[in-house]
Amino acid sequence: xxxxxxxxxxxxxxxxxxxxxxxxxxxxxxxxxxxxxxxxxxxxxxxxxxxxxxxxxxxxxxxxxxxxxxxxxxxxxxxxxxxxxxxxxxxxxxxxxxxxxx
Amino acid sequence: xxxxxxxxxxxxxxxxxxxxxxxxxxxxxxxxxxxxxxxxxxxxxxxxxxxxxxxxxxxxxxxxxxxxxxxxxxxxxxxxxxxxxxxxxxxxxxxxxxxxxxxxxxxxxxxxxxxxxxxxxxxxxxxxxxxxxxxxxxxxxxxxxxxxxxxxxxxxxxxxxxxxxxxxxxxxxxxxxxxxxxxxxxxxxxxxxxxxxxxxxxxxxxxxxxxxxxxxxxxxxxxxxxxxxxxxxxxxxxxxxxxxxxxxxxxxxxxxxxxxxxxxxxxxxxxxxxxxxxxxxxxxxxxxxxxxxxxxxxxxxxxxxxxxxxxxxxxxxxxxxxxxxxxxxxxxxxxxxxxxxxxxxxxxxxxxxxxxxxxxxxxxxxxxxxxxxxxxxxxxxxxxxxxxxxxxxxxxxxxxxxxxxxxxxxxxxxxxxxxxxxxxxxxxxxxxxxxxxxxxxx
Amino acid sequence: xxxxxxxxxxxxxxxxxxxxxxxxxxxxxxxxxxxxxxxxxxxxxxxxxxxxxxxxxxxxxxxxxxxxxxxxxxxxxxxxxxxxxxxxxxxxxxxxxxxxxxxxxxxxxxxxxxxxxxxxxxxxxxxxxxxxxxxxxxxxxxxxxxxxxxxxxxxxxxxxxx
Numbered sequence: 001x002x003x004x005x006x007x008x009x010x011x012x013x014x015x016x017x018x019x020x021x022x023x024x025x026x027x028x029x030x031x032x033x034x035x036x037x038x039x040x041x042x043x044x045x046x047x048x049x050x051x052x053x054x055x056x057x058x059x060x061x062x063x064x065x066x067x068x069x070x071x072x073x074x075x076x077x078x079x080x081x082x083x084x085x086x087x088x089x090x091x092x093x094x095x096x097x098x099x100x101x102x
Numbered sequence: 103x104x105x106x107x108x109x110x111x112x113x114x115x116x117x118x119x120x121x122x123x124x125x126x127x128x129x130x131x132x133x134x135x136x137x138x139x140x141x142x143x144x145x146x147x148x149x150x151x152x153x154x155x156x157x158x159x160x161x162x163x164x165x166x167x168x169x170x171x172x173x174x175x176x177x178x179x180x181x182x183x184x185x186x187x188x189x190x191x192x193x194x195x196x197x198x199x200x201x202x203x204x205x206x207x208x209x210x211x212x213x214x215x216x217x218x219x220x221x222x223x224x225x226x227x228x229x230x231x232x233x234x235x236x237x238x239x240x241x242x243x244x245x246x247x248x249x250x251x252x253x254x255x256x257x258x259x260x261x262x263x264x265x266x267x268x269x270x271x272x273x274x275x276x277x278x279x280x281x282x283x284x285x286x287x288x289x290x291x292x293x294x295x296x297x298x299x300x301x302x303x304x305x306x307x308x309x310x311x312x313x314x315x316x317x318x319x320x321x322x323x324x325x326x327x328x329x330x331x332x333x334x335x336x337x338x339x340x341x342x343x344x345x346x347x348x349x350x351x352x353x354x355x356x357x358x359x360x361x362x363x364x365x366x367x368x369x370x371x372x373x374x375x376x377x378x379x380x381x382x383x384x385x386x387x388x389x390x391x392x393x394x395x396x397x398x399x400x401x402x403x404x405x406x407x408x409x410x411x412x413x414x415x416x417x418x419x420x421x422x423x424x425x426x427x428x429x430x431x432x433x434x435x436x437x438x439x440x441x442x443x444x445x446x447x448x449x450x451x452x453x454x455x456x457x458x459x460x461x462x463x464x465x466x467x468x469x470x471x472x473x474x475x476x477x478x479x480x481x482x483x484x485x486x487x488x489x490x491x492x493x494x495x496x497x498x499x500x501x502x503x504x505x506x507x508x509x510x511x512x513x514x515x516x517x518x519x520x521x522x523x524x525x526x527x528x529x530x531x532x533x534x535x536x537x538x539x540x541x542x543x544x
Numbered sequence: 545x546x547x548x549x550x551x552x553x554x555x556x557x558x559x560x561x562x563x564x565x566x567x568x569x570x571x572x573x574x575x576x577x578x579x580x581x582x583x584x585x586x587x588x589x590x591x592x593x594x595x596x597x598x599x600x601x602x603x604x605x606x607x608x609x610x611x612x613x614x615x616x617x618x619x620x621x622x623x624x625x626x627x628x629x630x631x632x633x634x635x636x637x638x639x640x641x642x643x644x645x646x647x648x649x650x651x652x653x654x655x656x657x658x659x660x661x662x663x664x665x666x667x668x669x670x671x672x673x674x675x676x677x678x679x680x681x682x683x684x685x686x687x688x689x690x691x692x693x694x695x696x697x698x699x700x701x702x703x704x705x706x
Contacts, residue, residue: 001651001655001657002566004545004548004575004589007548007549007645008548010199010644011555011556013643013647013648014640014641015578016233017640017643017644018556018560019229021560021563021636022563023222025563028568030613030614030617031568032218033613034172034572036560037606041555041559041579041582043229043236043584044598046232046236047232047235047236047239048585049237049240050240051591052668053240053569053655054240058664058665058666058669058670059664059670059673059674060591060680061591061593061594062666062674063188065458065670066188066192066680068594068602069684070195070684072606072688073684073687073688074221074225074669075609076609076688077199077202077692079609079610079613080365080691081202081203081214081217082218083613084214085215085218086205087212163694166693166697167684173686180683189676189677192677192684193680195680196684196687199691203687203691203694204635208693208696209697224688228660241654241656243658263651263654511587
């Protein structure tokens with residue numbers, strides 16, 4: 001692996017883990033969207049590293065474009081569910097949402 | 103009128119199954135395994151669409167509901183038709199986006215929370231799957247199932263990076279299948295959704311998104327390495343035991359069904375983990391059977407809830423006197439899930455247990471038999487509390503469920519009986535071609 | 545190379561900072577900065593179209609959606625959201641960096657050098673080889689739009705059975 005690929009993979013893994021941490025560390029629902037987005041940035045970096053290593057930039061580019069669309073749709077759906085959740089419960093606190101338990 | 107039009111549209115994917123057997127273009131292809139799952143998806147999808155004609159009235163937004171249901175079915179059909187691991191992920195995401203919204207469709211507290219939980223856990227799961235995909239791309243430079251299989255067979259399979267990717271896939275798709283350490287979202291999402299969606303989720307989505315992906319990758323691409331099979335067997339045993347034990351303590355009709363789904367997914371994984379001919383055939387047959395009887399039971403729980411307005415089984419009793427169709431079809435579902443002879447569930451569990459015996463896994467065989475009896479026990483208890491016995495006077499005014507709902511459950515109940523009676527031809531027509539894809543030859 | 549390292553470092557810094565900001569609007573800005581850095585990285589390696597997508601969709605559209613949701617929900621309870629105290633963040637980061645470093649070193653020792661791939665253009669790959677993905681994208685966009693319409697629909701009054 002070249003130095004660039006190593007650097008990008010390292011950053012991708014780091015950003016992915018920070019994203020997972022953000023998902024579980026906060027109790028404001030809107031923060032969860034940030035967690036999802038950060039996680040997606042990490043995944044994009046790792047995909048890019050894989051494509052660079054194989055020298056398949058056009059392929060990985062089309063995968064990344066697809067993934068960006070998926071990530072946007074997920075964020076939009078998550079945001080609209082959060083809006084409706086706040087309308088129903090009057091709060092954005094995750095702890096309000098702990099009545100159902102596994 | 104709109105509803106009839108849209109349900110005709112729902113027929114289209116169901117009708118396509120019987121006509122298109124060969125490859126459709128270069129990017130989609132049908133083989134025995136895909137065909138089995140296509141049949142499962144479209145039979146259950148059609149019954150849920152018919153059932154929803156009456157059921158969805160009180161939620162409003164009928165056109166949106168049917169469009170999303172069709173997109174869910176389309177996503178699942180896409181998952182079983184593609185021949186490429188990234189496309190599999192993409193269609194999985196199509197089905198999941200529709201499922202997130204449909205779980206929250208009643209716009210009430212439970213549904214919204216369950217939907218958020220489902221979405222967030224799924225995002226982490228698909229993130230892991232994508233990292234696995236990137237690792238595979240990095241080592242082999244291809245994403246196509248057939249090319250990957252060649253690359254893995256040609257020596258690259260010894261690379262530990264593939265085992266890491268396999269671990270990521272087990273965790274990611276295991277979460278989608280609600281295997282026990284990753285099951286936290288299922289008992290919330292399945293009961294909170296509208297009944298036809300619970301039936302779709304429990305009957306089809308966890309199987310296509312979880313089991314199909316696991317089977318396609320670990321049998322189709324990895325050619326069943328022993329370590330992965332051991333992990334699947336272990337996860338299956340844990341799921342079977344934990345799901346059944348927790349289900350026993352539930353008082354909520356749909357929650358009980360949801361935990362029993364976890365337990366039955368455990369059976370399927372046990373069959374796959376044993377990995378011999380009987381085990382795999384039994385697991386695939388159980389996919390078909392479980393899809394039919396579990397969606398039947400969920401639709402019946404929806405009918406009961408539609409009429410009584412409650413899901414608490416302690417408040418029910420003697421409902422069979424007032425809801426004859428629902429009561430009788432539930433008995434069919436119960437007998438099938440418990441593995442009583444003339445019904446489909448008996449044969450699939452028999453095959454799984456035979457597989458364990460042939461593989462000389464005596465503990466597994468014993469546990470599978472024991473928990474089969476345990477399942478019979480708690481489902482008979484459910485049946486007795488809800489449908490049999492003296493009529494609770496609170497429900498003396500109760501009426502049978504509306505016509506479309508009854509048609510759907512009668513169709514599913516007839517299917518579960520027919521699959522059991524004609525199990526030989528079902529086995530030869532559907533299951534064995536699928537198993538041959540997985541095990542190759544014999 | 546310097547540009548690449550600079551972008552990657554800034555990306556990580558932006559991601560960490562957006563977790564620390566109290567105000568959600570600053571966090572949204574942090575996310576936008578992270579997206580811009582990512583799109584520069586993509587651009588550097590010739591993934592031009594993906595870079596444009598990242599810039600316009602992620603840095604632009606998602607930030608707009610996010611900010612409008614923040615103003616739509618007007619929540620008073622925005623202070624003190626961190627469940628874990630901020631002092632845990634540094635040890636967490638060190639652990640994460642360690643795991644990521646270990647992972648990359650392990651990966652580098654097991655991934656062989658790749659042979660040169662056959663040359664394709666983006667158009668070939670996107671519209672030719674991966675046309676099933678285009679179908680999937682159309683489906684997911686439909687699902688997203690219908691889903692938002694369904695979630696934000698006016699709820700039917702009366703006659704509830706749940």
